[in-house]
Amino acid sequence: MPRFFDTPERYSLISRSLHWGMALLFAMQFVTSATRWALPREDPIREFFWAYHAPIGTTLFLLVLLRGLWGLINMHRRPAHGSGLIGRMARVGHLAIYALMVIVPTLRLIAAAGSTRGFSYLGVEIFAARETEIAWMDAMAEWHGELGWILGLLVLGHIAMAVGWHHFIKRDGTLQRMT
Ligand code: HEM
Ligand code: HEM
Incomplete structure (x- = not known):
């Protein structure tokens, strides 16, 4: 049975799903931003991607609130960062x-x-x-x-x-x- 909560060894299925699902949406969000920045205003590719910017961005906003709450609930059992400079960074x-x-x-x-x-x-x-x-x-x-x-x-x-x-x-x- 998959573990519900994070452990010091591994992020749980819920945490991993939030991380990778949001990573995919962020990748799409930056594609819509980059095409808006790089292409001229009337370009159909720019228009096509741009239509998704606000809906994906708002979905990400809702998901990050959930993820933040889930991170706080799991704060004391999550994998720890290292204690050296790289860990602090x-x-x-x-x-x-x-x-x-x-x-x-x-x-x-x-x-x-x-x-x-x-x-x-x-x-x-x-x-x-x-x-x-x-x-x-x-x-x-x-x-x-x-x-x-x-x-x-x-x-x-x-x-x-x-x-x-x-x-x-x-x-x-x-x-x-x-x-
Ligand atoms: C190919 C893309 C990515 C890879 C390979 C990757 C890899 C990882 C790994 C290995 C960890 C665990 C680090 C640890 O335990 O100290 C992590 C955590 C994290 N990642 Fe990523 N990541 C990617 C994309 C992203 C994106 C797009 C975002 C946000 C925009 C993101 C935000 C975070 C955050 C905030 C954490 C801290 C743990 C948490 O609360 O979720 N990552 N990532
Ligand atoms: C985490 C989520 C988001 C990210 C990472 C993001 C990223 C960006 C970036 C990088 C740009 C600059 C594009 C350029 O240089 O041409 C931009 C512009 C813009 N974004 Fe987002 N965005 C997000 C969420 C949203 C949301 C939720 C909305 C709408 C409610 C939105 C609406 C806009 C608009 C209308 C612009 C054009 C400039 C302006 O009028 O402010 N974005 N976004």
Whole structure:
């Protein structure tokens, strides 16, 4: 029977499903962001991908709240980080990724709440369109893209450490506890 909770040796099926399911959605999210950034406005490929950005981003926002709660419940039985410099960097890095996974979509949802266009998720109206825009809320959109790219860079570093450092150089089984 698969274990429900994490253990110091391994992340549970629930934690692994959240990690890899969200990793897939983040990969898609960065594809929609990169095509928006790289291609001209009327490009059909850009339009095709961009249609998924807000729905995937909102799904990620809901999933990270669940994952954060699940992480807190499992905090004292999860695999530990090392005690050296790399271990401390991993702890700070994971915390920064968690923080940005919450902050990045939150900023854009605040902007959407203050806009004249309104916002719907999966056909359900979340924020009604306003008569006039709320300037301070709209300003949050500027930070959204910048911090989104910083999150992307942190994730690239995270993958390099997990696969390059732990799996191929140290061969210490860190990757296996998440797979
Ligand atoms: C964790 C989830 C998210 C990530 C990683 C993310 C990432 C990004 C990035 C990197 C950009 C910049 C694209 C460029 O340079 O052209 C961007 C722009 C944008 N994102 Fe997201 N995003 C997320 C969630 C959301 C959500 C939930 C919404 C809508 C509610 C949203 C709406 C937008 C919009 C409309 C833009 C265009 C610029 C603007 O008007 O702010 N994003 N996003
Ligand atoms: C190919 C892609 C990826 C690989 C190989 C990978 C690998 C791993 C591994 C091995 C761990 C366990 C580390 C440990 O126990 O100390 C881990 C944890 C973690 N990963 Fe990834 N990861 C990937 C993608 C991502 C993405 C896209 C995100 C977020 C945007 C992410 C966020 C995290 C976080 C926050 C943790 C800490 C544990 C948790 O609470 O889930 N990872 N990853």
